[in-house]
Structure formats: structure tokens, C-alpha cells
Amino acid sequence: MKESPESLVVDPGLDETIKKLTPERIQQVVNHVFDKECSARLQVYVNTCVHCGLCADACHTYISRDRDPDFSPVGKVKRTIWELIKRKGKVDGQFIRMMSRIVFTECAVCRRCSMYCPFGIDIAYLLLVGRRICNLLGVVPQYLQDTTNSHAVTLNQMWVQQDEWIDTLQWQEEEAQAEIPSARIPLEKEGAEVMYSVIAPEPKILAQLLGNISQIMTVAGIDWTMPATDGWDNSNMAMYSGDFEVMGRVERLHWETAARLKVKKIVMGECGHAFRGAVYDGPRWLGWQYPPIPMVHAIQFYYDLLTSGRIKIREKYKEPITVQDPCNTVRGLGLGKKLRYIMNEMCEDFRDVTPRFEHNYCCMAGGGTINCGPPWKRSRMVSNRVKAEQLKATGASIICTPCHNCHSGIEDIVGFYKLGMHVKFISEILVEIMEIPEELKT
Amino acid sequence: MFDFSRGPLVWIAFAILFFGSIYRIISMFLLLKKDKAVLPYMNLKFGLRSLFHWIIPYGSTIMRIRPVFSLLSFVFHLCLLILPIFALGHVIMWKESFGISWWTLPEPLTIFMTFLVVITGFIFIFRRIADPTVRFVSSAKEYILLLLVIAPFITGLMAFYQLFDYKIVIIIHMWSGALWLAAIPFTWLSHMFYFPFTRAYMGCEFGFVRHSKDW
Numbered sequence: 302m303k304e305s306p307e308s309l310v311v312d313p314g315l316d317e318t319i320k321k322l323t324p325e326r327i328q329q330v331v332n333h334v335f336d337k338e339c340s341a342r343l344q345v346y347v348n349t350c351v352h353c354g355l356c357a358d359a360c361h362t363y364i365s366r367d368r369d370p371d372f373s374p375v376g377k378v379k380r381t382i383w384e385l386i387k388r389k390g391k392v393d394g395q396f397i398r399m400m401s402r403i404v405f406t407e408c409a410v411c412r413r414c415s416m417y418c419p420f421g422i423d424i425a426y427l428l429l430v431g432r433r434i435c436n437l438l439g440v441v442p443q444y445l446q447d448t449t450n451s452h453a454v455t456l457n458q459m460w461v462q463q464d465e466w467i468d469t470l471q472w473q474e475e476e477a478q479a480e481i482p483s484a485r486i487p488l489e490k491e492g493a494e495v496m497y498s499v500i501a502p503e504p505k506i507l508a509q510l511l512g513n514i515s516q517i518m519t520v521a522g523i524d525w526t527m528p529a530t531d532g533w534d535n536s537n538m539a540m541y542s543g544d545f546e547v548m549g550r551v552e553r554l555h556w557e558t559a560a561r562l563k564v565k566k567i568v569m570g571e572c573g574h575a576f577r578g579a580v581y582d583g584p585r586w587l588g589w590q591y592p593p594i595p596m597v598h599a600i601q602f603y604y605d606l607l608t609s610g611r612i613k614i615r616e617k618y619k620e621p622i623t624v625q626d627p628c629n630t631v632r633g634l635g636l637g638k639k640l641r642y643i644m645n646e647m648c649e650d651f652r653d654v655t656p657r658f659e660h661n662y663c664c665m666a667g668g669g670t671i672n673c674g675p676p677w678k679r680s681r682m683v684s685n686r687v688k689a690e691q692l693k694a695t696g697a698s699i700i701c702t703p704c705h706n707c708h709s710g711i712e713d714i715v716g717f718y719k720l721g722m723h724v725k726f727i728s729e730i731l732v733e734i735m736e737i738p739e740e741l742k743t
Numbered sequence: 744m745f746d747f748s749r750g751p752l753v754w755i756a757f758a759i760l761f762f763g764s765i766y767r768i769i770s771m772f773l774l775l776k777k778d779k780a781v782l783p784y785m786n787l788k789f790g791l792r793s794l795f796h797w798i799i800p801y802g803s804t805i806m807r808i809r810p811v812f813s814l815l816s817f818v819f820h821l822c823l824l825i826l827p828i829f830a831l832g833h834v835i836m837w838k839e840s841f842g843i844s845w846w847t848l849p850e851p852l853t854i855f856m857t858f859l860v861v862i863t864g865f866i867f868i869f870r871r872i873a874d875p876t877v878r879f880v881s882s883a884k885e886y887i888l889l890l891l892v893i894a895p896f897i898t899g900l901m902a903f904y905q906l907f908d909y910k911i912v913i914i915i916h917m918w919s920g921a922l923w924l925a926a927i928p929f930t931w932l933s934h935m936f937y938f939p940f941t942r943a944y945m946g947c948e949f950g951f952v953r954h955s956k957d958w
């Protein structure tokens with residue numbers, strides 16, 4: 302086997318944990334997952350794949366790495382799942398270490414490849430099966446495991462304590478009031494129209510986004526609230542680390558919090574994986590066909606505010622700007638056209654990307670890859686040269702990223718490939734350019 | 744040997760194909776009882792919509808990215824499906840074995856299509872070897888299966904042009920054809936009957952559930 306720079310990365314989450322594995326344990330876990338958890342799709346997908354390699358053209362990691370066969374979607378399945386099936390789970394710790402690296406850091410489960418496989422084989426699903434196995438064996442990149450641990454203990458991703466949470470909201474309410482005196486962040490308002498939920502990095506490192514939303518909600522005149530208790534975090538890294546038990550707990554609490562507050566719907570901030578967890582993966586694991594109340598993604602929400610005239614644009618944004626179609630809300634929710642509407646409504650000089658909509662390239666930060674932390678950053682960057690080229694070709698100076706993972710991932714890419722661009726959320730642009738009615742100014 | 748190949752062999756091969764496929768499909772549905780996130784999200788309209796885009800030539804993005812491969816693939820599969828059913832010799836066999844008959848392809852067309860299968864088949868084998876990405880995911884099984892699939896067509900041509908001993912060639916023709924049929928349910932040739940299910944499921948995941956498209 303050839304030695305790749307990735308195989309030399311030191312990560313205690315892999316290096317230390319494999320020391321505790323026994324062949325029996327590995328085999329038991331593999332068989333359990335194959336037979337009990339994912340039998341039908343796994344069987345049919347593995348039997349249907351004709352090993353044609355057409356899915357390769359879809360994958361940004363493969364294209365970015367000069368079409369290295371190891372990185373094609375089917376190549377990754379071959380190195381992991383096929384091998385496990387062939388060897389009936391009789392593999393050693395080193396194999397599990399390699400598999401963990403591949404499934405967590407070399408695939409962002411973006412599902413672009415399913416659109417290129419003639420049979421619609423869900424390769425990302427197969428690699429998620431690999432993640433599940435790694436999770437049950439405890440071999441997960443340490444940083445990612447830490448976010449899952451945080452979810453398990455605090456029900457949010459970043460160890461935010463309740464007092465910290467409430468404190469941050471109050472601080473950001475004051476910040477918003479500096480712009481709009483009547484702005485509020487209403488806590489625990491039962492029967493409100495909307496519960497607004499965010500991901501934990503907002504209170505932890507991007508608190509100004511909470512102030513922004515307070516301004517936007519006030520201008521739009523929305524009857525909204527945020528929970529003061531756990532259940533405010535809609536993110537879910539446990540879904541990506543393969544810890545579905547914790548994933549289920551997090552999602553259940555999120556929905557139960559909305560039910561407790563008797564809101565009509567949840568509006569969520571700009572994040573893709575959070576939508577996926579809350580609306581697709583979470584409910585399915587919990588045995589609900591669909592979520593109990595509607596969940597509106599920020600893109601949809603801003604689209605509604607702009608089309609209904611609840612938010613008016615004072616002056617369009619001037620700088621040349623392009624956009625990132627987040628996998629989980631464009632490929633995963635079909636919001637691409639609405640996103641274009643928002644961009645054109647807000648900005649004077651919008652420059653679209655190619656490929657776009659469903660076919661856009663993933664940011665290579667989602668799917669938990671960015672949460673694998675600094676040890677894997679270089680690998681992630683090398684895996685997404687194609688994104689840098691795509692963004693550069695637009696000639697824009699700003700990139701609008703309506704997703705937290707895209708936001709951080711593309712910021713990394715801009716730095717690594719020295720693109721000299723800046724990354725912004727929709728809400729950041731919106732508060733700059735929206736019209737604040739006179740009566741709200743005093 | 745010849746008589747056996749003409750008679751029971753055909754029956755056995757078809758029985759394996761038929762019951763094997765049914766077995767695979769039924770076991771898929773049985774396994775689906777454990778995999779609950781599939782059937783509730785199936786929807787006829789979106790399933791068919793996706794299938795439609797993937798069976799018409801150049802209806803999906805990847806077909807446009809790989810125009811030559813797609814063309815070859817369409818030609819290969821079309822001939823592969825049509826020839827065994829409508830070739831003159833086979834129509835006689837259908838009549839003798841099962842007592843059913845229909846129209847036949849004109850002989851020159853049959854020969855032309857058979858050549859197409861063999862040539863595209865060899866191109867596929869060549870592609871597997873020449874393209875590092877495909878070679879990486881190809882083991883001996885992939886090459887053997889491809890060869891097995893085109894073997895009846897090669898021997899069909901040999902029989903037509905009376906190369907080598909006709910009887911031996913025909914026996915190989917029949918045996919390779921029978922093996923081919925019998926292999927369908929138990930190898931990736933099963934994409935023949937899994938295709939509508941996997942494609943429709945993905946079409947529903949993308950279209951019905953996620954309001955986007957998968958082509």
C-alpha cells in the first residue's frame with residue numbers, strides 16, 4: 302500500500318483508540334452493523350455497483366487530487382466497505398484506522414456522487430455505514446468525538462452552559478438595541494409564531510449573528526422566541542460521527558423544546574447540516590416519518606421576507622459577490638433558485654458559480670470533516686482545490702455562504718489558496734443594507 | 744450434449760434467472776423491513792421521473808460529461824437486450840422450447856448488432872485496464888463477467904461464419920449464454936433488475952423528499 306501524507310497525520314482519536322481493539326470486537330461490530338442496522342440498502346447497493354467509476358467525476362476530493370483513484374467515491378468504498386464484506390469483518394486495528402481516516406476526513410458525505418452514479422447508489426450512505434462502525438469501535442478523530450461528547454453532555458455542540466447562553470443572548474439583544482432600540486431577543490415566549498434556533502458556534506464564537514437576527518426579526522415584525530433551556534442548538538455532529546443514539550437525543554430535545562413553547566414553526570439560522578439532522582436523519586432515527594412541526598431554513602425565511610416585502614432593501618450591496626450552494630439545503634432541499642433570488646435582490650453585482658445548484662461542489666467542511674480539527678486541515682484543503690478554482694473564476698471579492706460549515710470551510714480555502722476574498726452570511730449582508738423603518742429608529 | 748444444450752439447459756438457465764431474480768427481489772423486500780427509512784419515502788411520480796431521465800440518452804449530467812462512454816453503453820445494452828430475443832436462431836428456439844413465436848430481426852442487422860456488442864464489450868474491457876480509476880475498482884471478477892457477457896455473441900458470430908467446428912462452437916455459445924443468464928441474479932449483472940429500484944429510490948430521496956433533482 303502506498304504511503305500517503307494523510308496516513309502520517311497524528312490523531313489520538315485514531316492512534317490511541319485502535320490499541321484497545323480486539324479482532325473479536327471488530328468482527329462483532331461489523332456484523333452487527335451489516336446485519337442489523339443497514340441490511341437492505343447495503344446489500345442492494347453493493348450488489349448493483351458495476352464498478353464503472355462514473356461516480357468519480359462527481360467527487361471534489363478526487364478531482365482536486367489529480368484524479369487519484371484512491372479518492373474516487375467507489376474507490377473509497379472499495380477500500381473500506383467492500384474490504385470489510387470480503388474479509389467478513391476480519392480486519393485489524395490498522396485497517397480500522399485507515400477506514401476511519403477515509404470515511405471521516407476524505408468524504409464529506411455531500412452526496413454529489415449519487416447524482417452521477419447511473420444506479421443512484423448512495424455512496425455517501427455506504428461511507429456513513431463505515432462511520433457508524435468506527436463510532437461503535439470508538440475510533441473517531443478526536444476533535445469530532447469531542448463535539449459529540451459535548452452533544453451528549455450539554456445537548457449542544459460546544460460545551461455552552463445555560464447561563465452562558467442566556468448571557469450571550471442578553472448581550473446581543475443590547476447590541477441590536479444600539480441599532481434598533483426596540484429590538485428584542487424574546488426568551489421562552491409560549492405560543493410565539495416562530496422558534497428561532499441556531500448552532501452552538503453562534504453563541505460561542507459568532508455572537509454578532511444573534512444580534513443580527515434580532516434586528517432582522519424586529520424589522521420584519523415577526524412574533525418569535527428563543528428557548529432559554531437546552532434544546533436551542535439545532536446542530537448535530539453526532540449524526541456525522543456515527544453516534545446515532547446521541548443524534549437522536551439531540552434532535553428529540555430540539556423538537557420537544559419547540560413543542561413546549563407551542564410555536565407554529567422553527568426557523569433556523571444559516572446552517573446546512575443542522576437542517577439535515579433536524580428534518581431528515583433525526584426523525585428517521587426516532588421513527589418519525591416527518592418532523593412534527595415545520596422547520597424553515599434561513600434561505601427560505603429570507604426569501605419569504607424579501608418577496609413579501611417585510612424586509613426592504615435600502616441600497617443594494619455593491620461589491621462583486623458570488624455564492625456557495627450548501628449541499629444540505631440546495632442538493633438537499635432544492636433552495637438554489639430562492640438563494641439566487643435573494644442574491645439578486647440584495648446585490649448589484651452577483652456573479653454566479655459554475656457548476657451550480659445541485660451540481661455545486663461541496664465545501665469539504667461539512668459532513669463533520671471540519672470538526673475533525675486542525676490535524677486534518679491540510680488534507681481537507683488539498684481535497685478541495687477545485688473549489689478554490691471555481692470561486693476564483695467568478696472574479697468576485699465576497700462569497701456569500703448561507704451555511705456555517707461552508708462559511709468556515711471556505712474561509713479556510715480562501716486563506717490556503719490565497720484567494721483574497723471574504724466570506725459572509727446572508728444575514729450579515731442583510732443587516733447592512735436593509736431599510737429600517739423610521740418608527741423603529743427611535 | 745447438443746440436445747441437452749438445446750433442451751434442458753435453456754430451461755435450467757431460465758429457471759435460475761427467473762427464480763434467482765425473484766429470490767433476490769423478495770429478500771430485498773424482506774430486508775427492507777429492517778431498513779425502515781426506505782419505503783415510506785417512495786413515490787411513484789418522482790421514482791418514474793428519475794428513471795425517465797436516466798433511460799433517455801443524455802438525460803443526465805454524467806452522460807453529457809462522458810458522451811462517448813454513454814453512447815457505447817446505450818448501444819451495448821440495447822443490442823444486449825434485443826439480440827437474444829429477436830435473433831432468428833433464437834426465435835426458432837423460443838418456439839421449440841416454449842411454443843411462443845414473434846417476428847425476427849433481418850439477418851444483416853443481427854450480424855451488425857452482434858458486432859457492436861462484441862466491439863463495445865472489448866472497449867469496456869480496454870477502458871477497465873486503461874483508466875486507472877476504473878482499474879483500481881476492477882478485480883478478476885469484473886473482467887470475467889464482461890467476457891462472459893460477450894462470449895455468446897462472439898460464438899454466435901463464429902457459428903454464423905462457420906469458423907471452427909460448428910457443433911462445438913454452438914455448444915459453447917449455448918453454455919456461455921446459459922451461464923450468463925444464470926449469473927445475473929448472483930453478480931453485479933443483477934443491476935439489470937435492481938436498477939429500477941435503486942434509481943427510483945434515489946429519485947424519491949432527491950425529488951419527493953428533498954425537492955431537488957438527481958440527474
Ligand code: SF4
Pocket residue numbers: 359360361362373374377407408409410411412413414415424425663
Ligand atoms: S465527498 Fe461527496 S462526492 Fe466525494 S465520495 Fe463523499 S459524498 Fe461522494
Ligand code: SF4
Pocket residue numbers: 349350351352353354355356357374375417418419420421422424
Ligand atoms: S458510478 Fe455507481 S455503479 Fe459505477 S462505480 Fe460508482 S457507485 Fe458503482
